[in-house]
Amino acid sequence: MRKFALTAVLVFLGGAFLPGFARDASASISLEKCTLCHGKPEFRKLLVDGQIRDLFVTGDTLAGSVHAKKVCADCHFDVSEIPHRERPKRVACTHCHFKGNREGAPQSDNVLAYFDSAHGTAIARGNAKAPLCQDCHGSHAILKAKDPGSRVARGQVAETCGKCHMEIYAQFKGSIHGAALAKGIAEVPSCTGCHGEHKIYAHNDPKSTVYATHVSEQCSKCHASVKIMGKFGIETEQVATYKESFHGVASQFGSRTVANCSSCHGVHDIRPQDDPLSMVNPKNVPATCGKCHPGANPNFAVGKIHVDAKNKESGIIYWTATFFKWLTIGTMLALIAHIFLDMYGRTKRLRGER
């Protein structure tokens, strides 16, 4: 099945040539031949919509990238004569990056995961704007993800996604996560931290990591960790108290309408509680709760939201729970004692009567 999918992918992307065949073609065209034209800085093309496409590429463009040792035709294998008469097709990365390739190109399940994702299926439906590998990873100067200069590096990926998802990027930049990311804090999530890297699905797809019933699990990956949250002085009990609440229980049993973390805290625009723009700022709480509870008033903001009955700081909640705990234990012990005494006395009484 996987092999079939891979073949389909190759054919689909215009990679109708077999890898071996492409190698033969590339061998005949050296880098120098291409840079005769593409090596001139002014080599560009005016597109129909008025945009200018910069076509300046030299050997230096690839230098330092993971493809430093490649020549143009290794990827643009449909260019078999110079100058090429037709516009070359978009490069199919799967031409090399498939499992079992002979080039030794790094390969993983990421390609297959991508084709199942929202982006990949959009391509398959014929959406020309949906991203291919090079839209995120870059075309020529491709660097490894862990290289800070890479377009898919932790610090850069939000901007990369933002090229298409502009509004969301603007929201994210203003959020606590975006602000922390800008400061270079390593633990903070960028887009891929929540949405995944290649397995990105629409938020209303049950496979998505940000599907309504998966959101709390996604947030708790970091927010339940004392190790991570301790660094920033953030409480971790929010996760456990949510799970104990009516909202949390309903969510665990599959309710998609019940509030999850993002229903109250926001999705891309999560801000700290003292920020007046925060959805959980006491001033905004009635409006936030009011999304689901019509008529919500300032009373909704009175008292802790994430309340833990086992924590002394919960005040009256803790003391009431503790009172009931000891009342129950005390009553039980008294009743058990009474029952045993009663049985003992009763047995004596019966024996005495006999």
Added chain:
Amino acid sequence: MSRADLAAGQVIRMSLLFRVQHLLLTVLLTVLAVTGFALMYHENSLAQWIIRLEGGVHNRGIVHRIAAVLLMANLVYHVFYMLLSREGKPELRQLFIGRQDIDDFLLSLRYNLGMAKEYPRFGKYGYKEKFQYWGASAGTVLVSVTGIMLWAEEFSMVFFPKVVLDLALIIHGYQGLLAFAVLFLWHLYNVHLHPSVFPMNPSWITGKVSAEWLREEHPLEYEKLKEEGLL
């Protein structure tokens, strides 16, 4: 009491109406406990199995609320019956807790510890029955009030801050647990496991107990019936 009953040495202890009320209480409390504790202990795999059996958390809530409404209706009916009916009024009077009950309790303790020779002589209801009755009634009222608050949470929060509803939730759950624990242990002992009734006091089904049992366990009631010529 019919002649046949008298001939068989049977005494009526629970009239049909009381038996119906008691049966409703039994069934409804069971449903409420099963649906309630499944939510309270939702991390437990048995609880999760029960919730799925009930058709998910949403349906669990519906079942719980239907049972709750019926229980509250049962309680309201019972209160009116006890206050207004010819049968209820004297019954209620016999259920009042008085000085005698405290004395009885202390005497029974002393007797059971071997410090007294006499065991207390109870009327129709001894201190054990009264404790059960008033405990269950107070518990039901508390659970009902908090339950209604939580059910109508949007309405409640017009008047109360969120912290009061959190409190209501704590009281609702723990009071339910306390009531269940007392019922399970105390009632089970008194009407099933107690040597005088084992395996079961039949009065909740037949409404009758033997005159012999009454003479043994509720001698004052026995004597009263005898005086009235009912035995």
